[in-house]
Amino acid sequence: MSSPKPSTIRVGHRYRANRLDGPYDAIVIGSGIGGLTTAACMSKLGRKVVVFEQHYTAGGFTHSYDRNGYEWDVGVHYIGDVGADHTLTKRLFDHITDGQLKWAPMDSHFDRIFIGERHVDLVAGPDNFKAELKKAFPGEEQAIDTYLDYLKQVARAMPGLVIGKVLPDLAAGPLRKLVNRTAPSFLNRPTREVLEGLTSNQELIAVLTGQWGDNGLPPAESSFIIHALIARHYLYGGYYPIGGASEMARTIIPVIQQSGGEVFTYADVSEILIEKGKAVGVRMADGEEVRAPLVISNAGVFNTFEKLLPETAPQRDFYQQKLKTVERSMASNCLYIGLQDTAENLELPRTNYWIYPGADYEKQLSDFMAAPDETDIPLTYISFPSAKDPSFTERYPGRATIEIVAPGPYEWYRDWADKTWGKRGEEYEAKKEAYAQRLLAKLYEKFPHLEGKVDYYELSTPLSTDYFCRYSKGEIYGLNHTPSRFEQDWLKPKTRIPGLYLTGQDVMTCGVAGAMIGGLLATIAVSGFKGLPLAKRMFVG
Ligand SMILES: Cc1cc2nc3c(=O)[nH]c(=O)nc-3n(C[C@H](O)[C@H](O)[C@H](O)COP(=O)(O)OP(=O)(O)OC[C@H]3O[C@@H](n4cnc5c(N)ncnc54)[C@H](O)[C@@H]3O)c2cc1C
Incomplete structure (x- = not known):
């Protein structure tokens, strides 16, 4: 090679x-x-x-x-x-x-949401997006159409919020009052509450909020503003630099x-x-x-x-x-994986995998935080950067990469916070290795043919996020996107x-x-x- x-x-x-x-x-x-x-x-x-x-x-x-x-x-x-x-x-x-x-498009089904045993794809383009959801959730056509309309309404309300950020206080106050009066009532409500107003189908809600890891707050806690901005952002597909x-x-x-x-x-x-x-x-x-x-x-x-x-x-x-x-956003662990073959040979997709054990995101997350070793990982996100980047094979011939992100609170690693990067000792390394193995098992569940092909891996923790990017509790998105943040x-x-x-x-x-x-x-x-x-x-x- x-x-x-x-x-x-x-x-x-x-x-x-x-x-x-x-x-x-x-x-x-x-x-x-x-x-x-x-x-x-x-x-x-x-x-x-x-x-x-x-x-x-x-x-x-x-x-x-x-x-x-x-x-x-x-x-x-x-x-x-x-x-x-x-x-x-x-x-x-x-x-x-x-x-x-320059940008390269991902697969048209750019995000794949796994809820337990089943999966549903988020597909590029509003019509395709709707069609795919309607196929997966017959009887929910009205809710899906209204949902797409809600995303549009949030987009229409944004200029008021954006302009308010640069106006002097004297003008920003009245503008906020105007936005509050004219914006849809659901604008800054919790995401889950807004969606439960549209449907009682919890699996549909789970699929619609399957990108919650993109802002770090499960739907019961996040503002519908951030949910809608992210959903709209990717509505025409995902791209990679x-x-x-x-x-x-x-x-x-x-x-x-x-x-x-x-x-x-x-x-x-x-x-x-x-x-x-x-x-x-x-x-x-x-x-x-x-x-x-x-x-x-x-x-x-x-x-x-x-x-x-x-x-x-x-x-x-x-x-x-x-x-x-305001609150600091979630912290995470990320597993960086290297494989000695090309993404093409390994059949790696240009689709992100979001893996959830079930539809109740909030309960899974809180159970996991209370007993991480005994509870299934509530969110495992797998991304295939070398498959997304058409220049990767030329730059790294015969190689491929995978990244897996999962929740990993700062508190798990607090004891090593004052130790030097790279020299945190055996106990820290053992803790990382145990989590890395759990994440690799998630990967092999979906891609069994990759077992035995992994050449290198390393796990980052919230301490890495602090060391390299200066977020002292390892927070990966700055501040939490709660309704209160947007006030x-x-x-x-x-x-x-x-x-x-x-x-x-x-x-x-x-x-x-x-x-x-x-x-x-x-x-x-x-x-x-x-x-x-x-x-x-x-x-x-
Ligand atoms: C795991 C993960 C996955 C993500 N995935 C995506 C994605 O797929 N798509 C997407 O759109 N977004 C994604 N994001 C979010 C996105 O990367 C961030 O929201 C965005 O890049 C933040 O940019 P920023 O300019 O606010 O700050 P940052 O990128 O945090 O930059 C702040 C910089 O300030 C520097 N700094 C701090 N203090 C000092 C100091 N005293 N002196 C000098 N320098 C200092 C830090 O070192 C850092 O480089 C992801 C984030 C993470 C962590």
């Missing part, structure tokens, strides 16, 4: 204080897709932006990593809304990459450099500098102070307000209170501290597209009137 080509997936420029080339118009803390989107959009407006990323490669959850001759993604399994040029997601990707990022997730940062960075900006890796920000009540720059972990009139944080609200804002900063107390109104007016780009802004998934929603919209809104918020043409081009076309 030929060996894989040398890795090109580490992106960004290694930080050294003497490599800085200020003055910069803005500093972005974190190179997640939200931070990169803001930096690239600002660069397109002629602003020189520096991005500081603590990890060894740029991209945040969109980074890829390689080991033992394999490459995996961390937080990108599929993206919706990029199959046609008129969507906001596609327009935004084309804008920030100068059209350099050709070349893998690291292509996102690789194609965005040149756009940031067009106006003199740069993306630095190994660039750990330890504090936001506040002078006379304003954010004026950052202090790096090596003590270097970098100044700029705008500081935009992509590090999430918990990191920004608990760790980066100095104790003496104005409004710190305000934000400490506000942090009590929080302070989750918006402009903070109460002059010069300090937020970008990324905590602004609007999780997901690559959600974090990018957060990045676009941050650009609009810092640019004032100069950002209006960009807003028009992206939102109106």
